[in-house]
Amino acid sequence: MYQYNDFDRKFVKERVDQFKDQTHRFLDGQLSEGEFLPLRLQNGLYIQRMAPLLRIAIPYGTLSSKQARKLAEISRKYDKGYGHISTRQNFQLNWPALEDVPKILGELAEVEMHGIQTSGSCVRSITADPFSGVAQDEIEDARPYAELLRQWSTLHPEFAYLPRKFKIAVSGSTKDRAAVHFHDIGVIMAKDENGETGFEVLVGGGLGRTPVIGTSIRRFLPKQHLLTYVEAILRIYNQLGRRDNKYKARIKILVRALGAEKFTAMVEEEWQHLKDNPSTLTEAEIKRVSAFFEPPAYKQNADITKPSQLDENKEFSRWYLNNTKAHKQAGYRSVVISLKPTGMPPGDVSDYQMEQLADLADHFSFGELRTTKEQNIVLPDVEKSQLFEVWQVLTDNGLATANIGTINDITCCPGGDYCSLANAKSIPVAEDIQRIYDSPKTLEQIGAVDLKVSGCMNACGHHHIGHIGILGVDKKGKEFYQVSLGGGVGTDAAVAKILGPSFSQAEVAGVVKKITDLYLEQKIQDENFIDTYNRIGIEPFKEKIYAKAH
Amino acid sequence: MPKLIKNDQISADNWLLVEGSEENQTIPEGDVIVPLTLFLAQQETLLASSSNTGVWLDSSESPELIADQLQNIDMIAINFPAFTDGRGFSYAQILRGRMNFTGELRAFGDFGIDQMFFLKRCGFDSYLLPDDKDPAGAIAALSSFTDTYQTAQDQPVPAFRRSI
Numbered sequence: 131m132y133q134y135n136d137f138d139r140k141f142v143k144e145r146v147d148q149f150k151d152q153t154h155r156f157l158d159g160q161l162s163e164g165e166f167l168p169l170r171l172q173n174g175l176y177i178q179r180m181a182p183l184l185r186i187a188i189p190y191g192t193l194s195s196k197q198a199r200k201l202a203e204i205s206r207k208y209d210k211g212y213g214h215i216s217t218r219q220n221f222q223l224n225w226p227a228l229e230d231v232p233k234i235l236g237e238l239a240e241v242e243m244h245g246i247q248t249s250g251s252c253v254r255s256i257t258a259d260p261f262s263g264v265a266q267d268e269i270e271d272a273r274p275y276a277e278l279l280r281q282w283s284t285l286h287p288e289f290a291y292l293p294r295k296f297k298i299a300v301s302g303s304t305k306d307r308a309a310v311h312f313h314d315i316g317v318i319m320a321k322d323e324n325g326e327t328g329f330e331v332l333v334g335g336g337l338g339r340t341p342v343i344g345t346s347i348r349r350f351l352p353k354q355h356l357l358t359y360v361e362a363i364l365r366i367y368n369q370l371g372r373r374d375n376k377y378k379a380r381i382k383i384l385v386r387a388l389g390a391e392k393f394t395a396m397v398e399e400e401w402q403h404l405k406d407n408p409s410t411l412t413e414a415e416i417k418r419v420s421a422f423f424e425p426p427a428y429k430q431n432a433d434i435t436k437p438s439q440l441d442e443n444k445e446f447s448r449w450y451l452n453n454t455k456a457h458k459q460a461g462y463r464s465v466v467i468s469l470k471p472t473g474m475p476p477g478d479v480s481d482y483q484m485e486q487l488a489d490l491a492d493h494f495s496f497g498e499l500r501t502t503k504e505q506n507i508v509l510p511d512v513e514k515s516q517l518f519e520v521w522q523v524l525t526d527n528g529l530a531t532a533n534i535g536t537i538n539d540i541t542c543c544p545g546g547d548y549c550s551l552a553n554a555k556s557i558p559v560a561e562d563i564q565r566i567y568d569s570p571k572t573l574e575q576i577g578a579v580d581l582k583v584s585g586c587m588n589a590c591g592h593h594h595i596g597h598i599g600i601l602g603v604d605k606k607g608k609e610f611y612q613v614s615l616g617g618g619v620g621t622d623a624a625v626a627k628i629l630g631p632s633f634s635q636a637e638v639a640g641v642v643k644k645i646t647d648l649y650l651e652q653k654i655q656d657e658n659f660i661d662t663y664n665r666i667g668i669e670p671f672k673e674k675i676y677a678k679a680h
Numbered sequence: 681m682p683k684l685i686k687n688d689q690i691s692a693d694n695w696l697l698v699e700g701s702e703e704n705q706t707i708p709e710g711d712v713i714v715p716l717t718l719f720l721a722q723q724e725t726l727l728a729s730s731s732n733t734g735v736w737l738d739s740s741e742s743p744e745l746i747a748d749q750l751q752n753i754d755m756i757a758i759n760f761p762a763f764t765d766g767r768g769f770s771y772a773q774i775l776r777g778r779m780n781f782t783g784e785l786r787a788f789g790d791f792g793i794d795q796m797f798f799l800k801r802c803g804f805d806s807y808l809l810p811d812d813k814d815p816a817g818a819i820a821a822l823s824s825f826t827d828t829y830q831t832a833q834d835q836p837v838p839a840f841r842r843s844i
């Protein structure tokens with residue numbers, strides 16, 4: 131993974147000093163709340179319902195074991211002994227004290243971490259496919275480009291006060307695991323007719339109040355132009371994005387207002403002024419950064435046969451099937467560690483578990499971990515013959531829940547339990563649902579279902595792109611939930627459709643059960659939930675759920 | 681009184697900032713910074729005078745609107761109606777970068793210590809610091825970071841093209 135050089139280290143240190151000074155000035159009364167707000171946000175610090183929330187960047191979800199240990203230590207020392215993986219692959223602490231934050235950032239800097247641009251109206255920390263570099267289907271590793279974008283966007287002087295937050299995601303594969311269609315800018319690796327690598331550029335996607343699928347504004351951008359092109363897009367947005375209404379301030383609204391064609395023309399024109407300037411990537415730089423992401427020293431003669439324990443051990447076999455993924459390298463698999471055991475807030479991980487994961491990464495996965503937008507953790511490079519051992523350690527630490535990709539692998543924002551913007555709680559709803567599907571057999575029967583829960587319109591739980599999406603709404607001061615169906619990413623990018631009137635918290639799990647029941651009744655052969663839904667549409671679901679009791 | 685910071689120090693301000701959007705208001709004597717509307721309406725008078733001419737742009741006024749007249753303008757001031765309104769950063773980059781404006785480029789309005797570094801990087805070279813802000817802190821903040829990743833007006837070459 132990327133290693134800081136002296137430049138990076140010094141930079142982050144100066145950032146820590148700067149924030150220390152800003153916090154002092156705020157506590158001294160020299161900075162008003164309003165003045166301090168964007169400064170703390172751009173260092174990852176929110177003031178929440180219960181306490182501050184500190185969001186620590188895990189750029190494109192890549193984490194070393196050393197960093198994981200530091201996160202564990204910080205959770206223990208400054209928080210309540212656990213943290214939370216966000217849907218943007220970052221790490222959140224829910225209870226740090228404001229006065230401790232500069233200290234925490236100082237400690238993070240020791241392991242090349244920070245909270246830079248994890249919130250606020252700026253270019254947010256870059257996200258990418260968590261299986262970059264190991265997925266069989268990728269065109270090229272997305273991480274070097276995500277890293278280049280990270281460096282370029284870090285404290286970019288022109289774009290620190292944008293109309294609104296700005297999210298960029300990179301995918302190295304058309305099998306999109308980064309939801310590129312739902313970002314302000316999404317770039318997907320592509321090849322032109324000469325076999326040169328570059329990107330397709332999507333703009334104006336997003337979730338939130340107005341979910342929009344991004345528009346492709348360039349089919350192919352040669353890779354050396356990545357930074358100048360993104361700069362052109364941001365320059366247009368910074369000047370013309372609306373600043374009078376925060377609900378209309380995202381770039382998606384601008385693209386819609388101008389029309390994709392006009393917007394594209396403006397970007398292309400701006401780009402003509404920037405194209406080939408010194409920010410154009412050089413072969414040498416692409417090579418230098420790519421070198422950090424070279425494949426680790428895989429065993430060349432790794433055993434390619436399936437682990438022998440699969441036949442004897444049902445639980446291991448279930449876990450193998452759900453939680454491990456095919457790997458580029460023969461004899462290896464990627465392991466997805468589920469942070470979704472029933473009854474725990476999805477995405478939460480304790481200090482102790484984090485340390486176990488760091489140890490596992492050191493012993494079995496070249497010291498590296500990844501975080502996913504589904505709020506799980508990946509050990510990217512595990513030898514097949516060692517999977518059983520890994521599974522045993524995970525089992526001992528409550529980390530072997532075999533539900534990845536199933537309906538119980540719920541993506542869920544912190545919601546009303548933590549977040550001051552929430553309309554409703556989301557964690558208890560996720561738990562109610564998990565409790566229905568309490569046997570491995572049921573989970574297996576229902577198969578692949580992506581269920582996502584958000585506590586309000588801000589859609590941090592990505593409910594719009596869940597096969598089943600659940601949104602907390604406020605109905606006359608009471609918590610209600612709107613259910614939608616049919617969302618998806620990648621080649622199946624779609625915004626889920628609202629089923630109908632919302633439900634009380636007590637009803638939600640029952641409604642979800644009816645939805646999967648109908649799927650089981652209607653499915654043809656080995657159709658997945660989403661295939662059946664796409665074939666029969668939303669009507670039968672509406673009928674089943676809203677049918678008057680006879 | 682707001683204090684002018686120029687060349688890393690508090691400096692005397694010889695410019696008079698004219699407010700108001702009346703197109704036919706009388707322009708005072710001396711070096712003036714007039715609003716865009718006034719400049720466009722009374723360009724000839726202004727340019728005929730022996731004093732220096734400055735124009736100020738509000739955050740909704742793109743420098744494109746004066747792109748053809750830049751050679752007649754000695755200084756441009758950009759207003760920050762709220763420090764969170766970041767349009768002025770792009771205007772400065774465009775003026776200095778694409779339009780090659782070499783006159784004084786001044787920030788005024790609502791900004792403080794924590795915007796200084798970014799303002800400088802985007803090409804501003806004078807800052808009319810609001811009254812309640814500490815000028816020493818603002819001057820110090822001009823060099824908050826020793827070096828930066830990306831290019832801007834203060835550094836035409838990105839870190840990756842320099843051997844650091």
Ligand code: SF4
Nearest residue numbers: 543549552585586590
């Ligand atoms: S979706 Fe709403 S409730 Fe959930 S974390 Fe985001 S802002 Fe908070």
